[in-house]
Amino acid sequence: NAGVTQTPKFRILKIGQSMTLQCTQDMNHNYMYWYRQDPGMGLKLIYYSVGAGITDKGEVPNGYNVSRSTTEDFPLRLELAAPSQTSVYFCASSYLEGHQPQHFGDGTRLSIL
Amino acid sequence: GQQLNQSPQSMFIQEGEDVSMNCTSSSIFNTWLWYKQDPGEGPVLLIALYKAGELTSNGRLTAQFGITRKDSFLNISASIPSDVGIYFCAGQWGFGNEKLTFGTGTRLTIIP
Numbered sequence: 001n002a003g004v005t006q007t008p009k010f011r012i013l014k015i016g017q018s019m020t021l022q023c024t025q026d027m028n029h030n031y032m033y034w035y036r037q038d039p040g041m042g043l044k045l046i047y048y049s050v051g052a053g054i055t056d057k058g059e060v061p062n063g064y065n066v067s068r069s070t071t072e073d074f075p076l077r078l079e080l081a082a083p084s085q086t087s088v089y090f091c092a093s094s095y096l097e098g099h100q101p102q103h104f105g106d107g108t109r110l111s112i113l
Numbered sequence: 114g115q116q117l118n119q120s121p122q123s124m125f126i127q128e129g130e131d132v133s134m135n136c137t138s139s140s141i142f143n144t145w146l147w148y149k150q151d152p153g154e155g156p157v158l159l160i161a162l163y164k165a166g167e168l169t170s171n172g173r174l175t176a177q178f179g180i181t182r183k184d185s186f187l188n189i190s191a192s193i194p195s196d197v198g199i200y201f202c203a204g205q206w207g208f209g210n211e212k213l214t215f216g217t218g219t220r221l222t223i224i225p
């Protein structure tokens with residue numbers, strides 16, 4: 001069972017570069033989320049989607065963009081990477097309504113230097 | 114904004130011991146969720162609580178929704194090596210579009 005798959009697992013970027021973090025799920029879940037996890041902090045919601053074609057901002061959306069063209073895929077785009085975006089990024093999905101993510105990917109560890 | 118404090122921050126126990134941890138909020142929540150994160154992996158939802166006073170079990174794990182709605186508790190009975198990881202609580206004030214607030218986690222280590 002694949003569940004939620006994130007790529008890449010690790011990445012180092014230079015300040016000002018851009019990249020896309022990929023996320024795909026094979027459970028046919030409508031709800032998908034992007035979180036970031038900073039050391040010693042709780043997860044913070046970046047963006048979420050309640051279905052294909054529908055996305056909305058979370059707590060910390062600045063510097064990021066998302067799209068949801070299919071049920072399976074929910075990529076996160078970083079434009080003009082900044083050191084403050086150094087973090088571990090988790091994608092999650094759920095069939096539960098109301099922001100209750102069930103399944104998380106293994107994360108992408110991103111360093112901006 | 115809403116704050117969640119998890120206690121303890123870390124625990125060192127021997128295999129077979131019972132574990133208790135809690136999560137307290139500065140404001141009322143209507144939903145409490147508990148997650149576990151294994152090393153190098155993403156969190157996994159363990160238990161969801163939707164009603165004050167509710168007690169829910171998942172195998173050796175039991176979680177309770179505090180009567181005040183400002184706290185929640187997670188107990189693990191007869192710990193085993195695979196219980197190692199970080200346990201996160203998360204609270205939600207409303208329903209529908211209300212975002213989760215996550216705690217900072219309790220790191221559980223089992224001493225051989």
